[in-house]
Amino acid sequence: MESPKTFIKKREETLDVETIVKGILKGERASLARAITLIESEKTSHRKIGQHLLKEILPYTGNSMRIGITGIPGAGKSTFIDKFGTLLIEKGYKVAVLTIDPTSPFSHGSILGDKTRMEELAKKEEAFIRPSPTGGHLGGVHRKTREAILICEAAGFDIIIIETVGVGQSETDIRSMTDITLLLTITGSGDDLQGMKKGIMETADLIIVTKADGENRINALKAKKELEQVLKIFPQQSESSLPKVYAASSLTGEGFEEIWEGIQVFFQQVKLEGEFFKRRQNQLKDWLQGSLKEQLLYSFYSVDDLQKEYERLEELVVSGKLPVTEASEQLLNHFFEAIQKRK
Amino acid sequence: MESPKTFIKKREETLDVETIVKGILKGERASLARAITLIESEKTSHRKIGQHLLKEILPYTGNSMRIGITGIPGAGKSTFIDKFGTLLIEKGYKVAVLTIDPTSPFSHGSILGDKTRMEELAKKEEAFIRPSPTGGHLGGVHRKTREAILICEAAGFDIIIIETVGVGQSETDIRSMTDITLLLTITGSGDDLQGMKKGIMETADLIIVTKADGENRINALKAKKELEQVLKIFPQQSESSLPKVYAASSLTGEGFEEIWEGIQVFFQQVKLEGEFFKRRQNQLKDWLQGSLKEQLLYSFYSVDDLQKEYERLEELVVSGKLPVTEASEQLLNHFFEAIQKRK
Numbered sequence: 052m053e054s055p056k057t058f059i060k061k062r063e064e065t066l067d068v069e070t071i072v073k074g075i076l077k078g079e080r081a082s083l084a085r086a087i088t089l090i091e092s093e094k095t096s097h098r099k100i101g102q103h104l105l106k107e108i109l110p111y112t113g114n115s116m117r118i119g120i121t122g123i124p125g126a127g128k129s130t131f132i133d134k135f136g137t138l139l140i141e142k143g144y145k146v147a148v149l150t151i152d153p154t155s156p157f158s159h160g161s162i163l164g165d166k167t168r169m170e171e172l173a174k175k176e177e178a179f180i181r182p183s184p185t186g187g188h189l190g191g192v193h194r195k196t197r198e199a200i201l202i203c204e205a206a207g208f209d210i211i212i213i214e215t216v217g218v219g220q221s222e223t224d225i226r227s228m229t230d231i232t233l234l235l236t237i238t239g240s241g242d243d244l245q246g247m248k249k250g251i252m253e254t255a256d257l258i259i260v261t262k263a264d265g266e267n268r269i270n271a272l273k274a275k276k277e278l279e280q281v282l283k284i285f286p287q288q289s290e291s292s293l294p295k296v297y298a299a300s301s302l303t304g305e306g307f308e309e310i311w312e313g314i315q316v317f318f319q320q321v322k323l324e325g326e327f328f329k330r331r332q333n334q335l336k337d338w339l340q341g342s343l344k345e346q347l348l349y350s351f352y353s354v355d356d357l358q359k360e361y362e363r364l365e366e367l368v369v370s371g372k373l374p375v376t377e378a379s380e381q382l383l384n385h386f387f388e389a390i391q392k393r394k
Numbered sequence: 395m396e397s398p399k400t401f402i403k404k405r406e407e408t409l410d411v412e413t414i415v416k417g418i419l420k421g422e423r424a425s426l427a428r429a430i431t432l433i434e435s436e437k438t439s440h441r442k443i444g445q446h447l448l449k450e451i452l453p454y455t456g457n458s459m460r461i462g463i464t465g466i467p468g469a470g471k472s473t474f475i476d477k478f479g480t481l482l483i484e485k486g487y488k489v490a491v492l493t494i495d496p497t498s499p500f501s502h503g504s505i506l507g508d509k510t511r512m513e514e515l516a517k518k519e520e521a522f523i524r525p526s527p528t529g530g531h532l533g534g535v536h537r538k539t540r541e542a543i544l545i546c547e548a549a550g551f552d553i554i555i556i557e558t559v560g561v562g563q564s565e566t567d568i569r570s571m572t573d574i575t576l577l578l579t580i581t582g583s584g585d586d587l588q589g590m591k592k593g594i595m596e597t598a599d600l601i602i603v604t605k606a607d608g609e610n611r612i613n614a615l616k617a618k619k620e621l622e623q624v625l626k627i628f629p630q631q632s633e634s635s636l637p638k639v640y641a642a643s644s645l646t647g648e649g650f651e652e653i654w655e656g657i658q659v660f661f662q663q664v665k666l667e668g669e670f671f672k673r674r675q676n677q678l679k680d681w682l683q684g685s686l687k688e689q690l691l692y693s694f695y696s697v698d699d700l701q702k703e704y705e706r707l708e709e710l711v712v713s714g715k716l717p718v719t720e721a722s723e724q725l726l727n728h729f730f731e732a733i734q735k736r737k
Contacts, residue, residue, distance in 0.1 A: 102720050368679075375682050
């Protein structure tokens with residue numbers, strides 16, 4: 052099997068945006084994969100084709116349910132998605148799974164690994180599983196994942212599941228690109244009750260206690276009840292904005308129908324209240340702002356010798372010979388001079 | 395009484411960096427206040443004088459103990475600082491108190507308010523109390539507070555206390571500019587035990603249960619013991635890196651001598667281990683990076699018509715007519731063209 056990179060190299064001359072777009076709109080997997088490889092590429096020529104392509108497919112995007120899945124490592128995210136995705140496909144939906152790993156932006160996700168993690172789902176025609184992209188420049192994983200969402204939507208995927216595989220600030224990252232956040236947790240993780248960060252619980256729209264099977268079933272159901280009690284303590288805007296709590300088993304399938312029901316109710320509600328489009332618009336605004344910031348910094352660091360000058364001035368700052376504000380003003384002036392010379 | 399702003403206006407022509415620097419090095423309050431007003435000013439001419447001044451005093455900075463005080467509103471920070479600062483002055487030190495309020499960067503702190511909050515300390519010759527600066531551009535409160543620290547050091551203050559008056563992410567802000575962080579807490583705040591965020595406790599070097607007086611004394615001592623137990627659960631690098639816990643009363647003075655002792659031990663330790671200078675150097679590096687980022691963004695938004703163009707493109711992005719990455723590339727090109735025209 053060829054790697055996507057060799058594939059691009061070979062066909063470079065014949066890469067035709069129109070053909071790929073047509074392929075995507077027909078839902079052809081090869082075109083879909085090729086498009087994502089293009090937007091993930093660090094090569095300027097690929098990025099340009101990728102951006103052109105994005106512009107063409109833009110009118111066909113936005114129609115999916117973008118579902119974020121968060122939870123500590125070991126909470127059973129992969130098996131949950133495997134089961135849940137398979138259930139959705141049985142209901143007639145096309146499901147794409149994208150992973151995001153902001154904590155290790157420079158390590159490549161393993162395609163094989165991801166397919167093994169979601170064995171059932173990986174076999175399905177109607178599923179598309181894509182591992183976390185590497186970071187690189189110009190927005191890194193976030194830009195790439197956001198653009199992959201758009202491409203999957205144009206290819207006709209109804210449900211896009213975005214899974215965090217890192218730890219840390221990933222809840223916020225996921226929320227910045229999805230319509231709903233599912234927080235997965237397990238009993239006895241020390242993470243289910245008081246120990247669970249208030250902030251995380253507040254940003255979850257649905258909380259799912261996983262592994263509710265075998266000897267652990269009773270504990271999981273108990274944890275679900277306790278979580279419901281704890282959540283009531285938090286100040287909420289309304290009873291309906293309280294995140295619903297579920298117990299589920301990826302082995303027996305218990306809880307999955309109820310979760311799907313809960314997700315649908317959530318979408319109906321936010322669409323009725325106008326929150327749905329407002330949230331998506333705000334996500335676009337934030338993305339634009341972030342993208343601009345990153346491109347500004349990237350263009351700064353791409354100027355020849357500026358890195359060297361930065362190190363020289365940093366040394367002066369650290370040794371107490373130059374005030375910080377003056378050093379950064381000097382660096383900025385160097386940057387402007389370099390841009391003026393480009394003319 | 396004249397406001398600092400009118401003062402500057404009147405003397406604008408006679409503002410002489412050398413005179414102010416000499417005044418600062420002599421410890422003259424008028425020069426000190428004038429210098430801080432200059433670095434806080436949003437006027438370019440003032441900022442330039444301020445930066446020149448900073449460069450001159452830089453060799454005389456760095457010799458203070460920079461102590462950060464954090465804690466939820468109501469934890470008794472002002473009364474603690476009032477008592478603690480007075481104690482330090484009695485011991486022969488000069489004490490400056492700077493406040494930082496990153497949560498409301500655009501509201502002016504009240505000088506009168508701050509002096510009322512620290513009544514005893516405000517009366518002392520050896521104390522200098524400065525309210526939180528307004529945000530504004532180019533780094534806002536953080537840059538201004540960091541530069542005020544340097545000016546106070548040049549003016550001979552041995553101990554600089556930086557107090558957070560906002561809520562939220564302020565613990566991180568304080569740590570980015572101080573050598574030690576004191577976390578103040580009260581009993582029954584729901585914040586003392588499990589409820590207290592692990593992250594906050596881990597970034598505190600000393601934890602102080604305040605209001606250990608009257609009927610509350612027993613409870614405060616109990617809370618101190620419980621906190622010590624809870625802290626032992628957290629993974630620590632060594633026994634000595636465990637934050638020490640104290641109970642203190644700003645009314646009776648109980649605990650204050652022990653706290654001062656604990657602070658001195660902390661400084662001895664980090665200086666011995668080389669951590670002290672490493673931390674200060676890293677703070678300078680981070681500050682430079684942050685400062686550069688802010689100045690880049692500021693220069694972007696200062697370009698004529700760019701705000702308008704930003705809004706136009708944002709509208710296209712939000713309505714789904716333009717991909718985000720293309721919009722930000724277009725904005726960047728506008729920015730570069732504007733800089734090239736400046737030549």
